Amino acid sequence: MAGMETKSTPDKGAKPVRQVGDPGALGDFGANLLSTPRSFMRSMVRHGKPTSDRAKSQAVFGNFFLHILPVRTHVHSIKAATTLGLGVATLVLFILLCVTGILLMVYYKPSVDQAYASMLDIAHVVPSGRLMRNIHRWSAHAMVACVMLHMARAFYTSAYKGPRQFNWVIGMSLFVLTLALSFTGYLLPWDQLAYWAVTIGANIAQSPRELTDTLGITAVFDVGGMQKELLLGAHYVGQEALIRFYVLHVMVLPLVTSIMIAVHFWRIRKDGGLARPISADAVAASPIASSSGDSSPQLKTYGLMSLMKGRTPAVNLEIRNTVTTWPNVMYVIGAATMVTILAMVLLGVLFDAPLSEMANPAVPENPAKAPWYFLGLQELVSYSAFMGGVGIPAIVVLGLALVPYLDREKEDLGIWFSGRKGRRVALTSAIFSTVVVIGMLWFTVSYGWLRNWESTAHVPQIVITLLNPGTVFVVLFAVWSVITVKATSSTRMGAIALFTCFLVGFVILTYFATVHRGPNWDFYWSKAAWPVH
């Protein structure tokens, strides 16, 4: 092009010499205008089409949103059985929740007089409001489920082991944050379900009073009361509580969660990618690598980035088992994203999010049930508030966070249940905990608990507070885990035993409280047997 040539004239000071009949500067302008879309693209994405390996790596490396990913990814990391896509699904759900949540904020009013009415507006008047609220509600439930499943996946594939210990702890904090997000969102509709679930939740926060009352120090040191006042800004669930929950739900917790997600992802890279077994590098070139159309790199230049402790990487084998991240990993992430969004939209179209009648502080829901992931705790709370609602959850979260520091066996990573022995331990632990939990529930339903027996009806409150059936579970599970450590002489097996017991206990308690608890928290075989009133 003539315009290009005039531009590149080396003589800077002189004006470009133009011939008569030349299009001139105006012509340059026209040419520039016509090529603007292309040059704009060029300025945004500096590499060409990702056809060569070099351009493919630039597509990842030079992209702000993708640079958290490596340029080449190990084939083991993109196998479905490695992660089941649960981490990506959780992230997609979080993004989905942010988007639908912001849309709902456009109409929602966090005031006790208007909140319920704005929920009705969203459900009946706002265009696509009902669908957005449905997707928001189902994504929230799905996110809790995905976080739990993702944690179980990371646990059973030894992904918490060194050097990934700290990322496991970050993951635990994300688990707690997800629950906090769900709980704070639960109040916002200001319906009966919300009001009474949060009343119960706030009183659980106050339940350390059971301990301080026994010690007689509540007057000077009232943690429970402080927690409740901090949460509600009052002694009951009212306008102060609603605005506090709103601020936490739409601002504080999403922000903290976003930061923790960023740290979690960054640590995956820094800790050497996803955990994979040594055997994944023993195979020369895997079928995926050869079928993906990559030119298998024969040469690789290394630069010293940082000094790391740990095993020497299998330099020559490792590179042969990798594929370019663009597009191979993009396909996997894309597939997981689409499946997740599709599932949520389908749920949102097919099922409406529940909305009961407006909150009425005078009449509690009967039964007043918390969301499903808290129902297991609600079952324990029905024996004693402090141990069921604060003590046992704290022990479980702390216990799980400590797992990578207590089990430091350096065995092969990335293998489900660490092989056959682990599968057997998981199975026997599942059977053990099923028997313990169902046996205990059968016992309390048939014979009651401490207050129902003459000999123990008047034991001091501290005994009632601490001797919760949940305490019995935790002690039995801990003993079982210690026995497993001794029998297998492996801390990893002990960890599998403990985690499996907690997981099975959680599932059974959740099921039991969902299906078999009715009005007055009495036992019923099914909802059909509930008394009519």
Place this chain on the structure above:
Amino acid sequence: MGRSYQLGLFIRGDVDVKDLHQAERFKPSATRRDFLGLAAAWSAVLAFMMAMLGAFRLPMPSVFPESDSKVKLGHPNRFEIGTSTYYPKHQLWLFRDEQGFYAISSICTHLGCVAERKENGKFDCPCHGSKFSVEGEIEGGPAPKGLLWLDLSVSPEGVLVADTLSDVNVGTRLTA
């Protein structure tokens, strides 16, 4: 001049004041430098923590929206001996027997649900099955203590007043 000073922490031993200016007498030790550095760092941390403490004092309310916790129940003559009256807005029961008046809060001490008073005068909580006697004492379930007996008084204009944030010992009655 020539006096000796004991500067225990910074300079060990006896030091002549004029010696302080001489470099060889004043050997700067790494320990001292570390000490000052650490002191600076920790005072910054401490200052930051105090600032945070001040900032996070904000959400702890010093005045509660319900600070007017006193509920007017009506003139004492309105209530016959042996009757009970429920105030659904404040979730409390007012009783009058031969010995006087007393008020029991029906808010369950377990997790804050409203206990229901049955025909026989006992209280049942619908949420987690706590059971209370006619006088609000624990009979079963997870509640850590009995239902609260509220502080009753008579206002200057002669109206019965219950304080929902102040409880009295079980059995305390206001004599009419």
